[in-house]
Amino acid sequence: MSTNTSGTFPLPQDLENDRIKLVPYIPSFHSEVFAELSKKYPETYKYIPWGHSEVQAAFDSETFLREHKWLLFAILDKTRPPSDHLVGSDGALAGTIAFIDCDPRNLSAELGAVLIFPPFQRTHVASNAVGLMLQYALNRPSEGGLGLRRVVWLANRLNEGSIRLAKRFRFQQEGVLRWHMYLEGGPAGNGKLLREEDPKPGCPGRDTALFSLCWDDWEGGGAKENSATVMLRIN
Structure with a gap:
């Protein structure tokens, strides 16, 4: 099975703890189940600028992922059995998460494409996925991380859940981009x-x-300690 090599940061084979696993999103393996869940739960896309058909097309395009410097992961919930079409995976497909606009020159990236399907919302999934991604992004290389200086989070101003999650991990609000999208x-x-x-x-x-x-913020403001509760393992 090939891996997603679309970005410009090193891409680990997977990030995991005892409850979830993040694996490179592979269209030939994940897209069928992702499309089924997207059609079943269109409310997943309520606050984002794309509909599910546009997201599906982007996720299935290596050209899009490469040109936009995305590192896209599938989120697997290890506490639930895999779907019929994902036999052999380590859990049920719960959604996606990505590093967007990876910028190795300035050691920064946006944490985005956080799409969690309704059966997995208000569970351990989103917080564990974000915690794993932040540890990989902001931990020092000696700790298995990328050593980035900055991670960005963009949220629809009306999306209280997304904003609440960002604040939980001690993201600092820098402003509001009016009529942004x-x-x-x-x-x-x-x-x-x-x-x-x-x-x-x-x-x-x-x-x-x-x-x-x-x-x-990560090392001095308590965010790293909050994230440590998700117990990162990098493989």
Whole structure:
């Protein structure tokens, strides 16, 4: 089975603890189940600028992942059995998570594509996935990490769950990007109302809350200790 080599940071074979495992997202292996879950739970995409068909196309495109410098992982919940189409995997497909816009020159990346399907929301999945990714990003190389200086988190300003999760890991809010994106269809309650004659009717606007977690926050502000509860193992 080939691995995702689309990004510009070293990609571990997997990151895991006793409850979840993050493995490189492999379209030929994960996409069928991911597509089924996306169609079954369209509310997963409520606050993001893409619909599930666009996300599926992006995740299936090595060209997209490479050009946008993504390191994309599938999240496996080890506490639940794998789906029929994922026989041999270490758990049920719970969602995805990624390093986006990897920038090795400035030692930074965005933590994004955090898509958790409803049966796995409000469980251990999201916090463990984020904790594992942050440890890999911000721990020193001697600790098995990349030693990055900065990790960015962007959230729809109305997405209270995403903002709450960022704050739990001590991300610091730097500001709000007003009318930053448009949302592909969906009710206006997911974003901002439009004026008459807007060129994108039916696509609400999105204010984006901008957060960051930097190495000095990580080592000096308690974030590393919070994340340590997820017990990282890098293979």
